[in-house]
Amino acid sequence: MKYNLYPQFKILLVDDEVAFLRSMSLTLERQGYNNLMTCSDPSLVPSLMEKEDVGLVLLDLTMPRISGQKVLSWLKEEYPNVCVIIISGVNQVDSAVECVKQGAFDYFVKTSDQNQILDGLKRAIHTQELTLENQALRSQILSNELERPDIFSKIITSDQVMWSVFRYIESIASTRQPVLISGESGVGKELIANVIHELSNCSGPLVSVNVAGVDDNVFADTLFGHSRGAFTGADKTRLGLVEKAANGTLFLDEIGDLSLASQIKLLRLLQEGEYYPVGSDKPKRMEARIVVATHQKLEELQAEGKFRKDLFFRLKTHMVNIPPLRERLADLPLLIDHFIKSACEEMNKPALTAPKSLSVSLSQYTFPGNARELKALVYDAVSQSTSNKLNCAPFEPLLNKDNHLVFTESQVQFPTNTQLPTLSNMADLLVEEAMKRASNNQSLAARMLGISQPALSKRLKNMKESQHRN
Known part of the structure; x- marks a missing residue:
């Protein structure tokens, strides 16, 4: 089975004690950090830094021949963007202060609570990921081009706002931080989730679930699974969706409808990176990237006490907002042509032509259902078409509403008595x-x-x- 490396950059452990390197490596691997390198000879650090993509260094302070402080000074001069965490065998306040002044991200004593060291490591990784994402985003904005345009081919648009969204998605796709996709119903949030998954190059699958209306017990069982005998009828172990999405992406749709009790469970999953299957006292590590979507305004739900602020803070690390169709009217003719072609292929109909004025006529309609509604209308029109021209009857109720003008191929109708x-x-x-x-x-x-x-x-x-x- 192929495993994804995490984080996206290498973590270099430098210590002259081989036993400590082995112990720390095992500890980090159990926590899901598997993109590791170890070095027991500090003189080899320059060659390793040159050859490998190192983003974080765990550095012992007291080593023979070359001190950790000297290595830190060299790293900050040659690789200023690399995070360095100092780990010392003894508690030396003066040394700690000096190392932080030199640019160390944090300082820990080897005898410190292991959770403190792991929390410091999480903060350093998060900081590095945000730095790399900002660099990638700046690069995308400056280039104004997509690196993987083929991945976005299923999203039909010429809108510049949408292309800005695409460039942002490319810059964040390779990280494991959560992504919050917002937008009205029908704008294509599922398509965006698929794009994020494909761009991430994860070896695992994309697993999707709509959490709207799911009660707390069903939510826990669905996401975390259960052990045999956990409750009446649990005659065998069941894997949860978090485990099924290992090394892939777990997509939670309609997250705004999640109950407060289930929100707490999701928050713990994101904070701790581990979960307990129902009926089990043994935790499992989460190895999936979380992507969520909602058509609701989470800020308003917070004000109403229906959505936790701390969960929103965790989820909004990366936010992608998809504009509604009425704000990108230039996409109307493109979408109409695309849906006509798709519908004709699915229904084995010959190619149909639509009135040139159809997209202009439809631009007066607000499309509350967005592209999904337009697709349904076009498919209905194609199904009713008996000649080589699109039957526009399904659109007429929309265009006639409130005495608006109705454009057809050959005439313009006006309200009577005017x-x-x-x-x-x-x-x-x-x-x-x-x-x-x-x-x-x-x-x-x-x-x-x-x-x-x-x-x-x-x-x-x-x-x-x-x-x-x-």
Whole structure:
């Protein structure tokens, strides 16, 4: 079985006592840290640092020939971005203060409580991961390009906000910190979770579960599993989803609907990195990355006392917000064409063409169900189509609502008993409406109107001059 290395960078243990190196390595491996290297000769540190991707060094202070303080000084000069934790055999306050002044991340005595050392290690790893992610994010923003565009191919968009989201996802995908995906129902949060999993290059699977409406007992049994005899009917051991997602990703959808009792269990899992199967007194290490999603505003749920602040703090290490479809109207024609093609393939229908004005007509609708709603509408339209043109009947109730104009391929219908506008007024109204829907983006508005951007710019200039004269 292939195991993922964690953390993403190597942890180098430097100590002249081989027994301590062996003991500390076993301790760290039991805690899930398996990307380790040991070195009993400090003179070899420069060559190891040059060859390996080291992000954290656990360094003994008192060693023969070369002191830990000298190695620390060299590391901070040559590799200032590497975290160094000093571990000393004796409690020397002056040495500890001096090491921290030189740039050591933390200082521990070997006889200290082991949990203190492990907590310090967790903090150092978290700090390094955030530093690496910030560097990757800056690089992505500067490059304005995706490293793995193929992974995002299932998400149809030309929206720049969405592409910024993609670049952010690339920068955080390789870490094991939690990710919180927010957005309205139907925007594609599941697709984003799949992308995060694929980009992480985890050897394990993506395991998904919708936790909405799941009570506390079912939640614990589903996530953590149970041992044989844990309760009536538990005639055999059952693996939980956390274990099934080992070395992979556990995706918890609709996290905002989780009960407070279950929120506490999830918080402990994230804090401790271990869990107890129902009916067992032996803890198991979590080896899965947690990704959660919600359509609710967790800040509002906190204010209402329905969501724990400490859990939200843990989950929001990385936050991905997916904008609704009504805020990226330029994606409408792309999505319509994509869904038509997909529906025709699934229904074994010949290729269909949609009215060019369909996407402009639909831009007046708010799409509360977002892309999922649009997909259902297009599939319904394809199923009802009997010629080579898309049957637009399923869209008419949306477009007729509140006496809005209804655009078809060949005509524009107006509400009855109203005075017709002049052609000039109608053109101005269309331009104003297009600019409003496009948030004053002339390129998008021109696309909606079916004219070039320079032509729209000229039209806007003439309208402005006409208003000034009047």
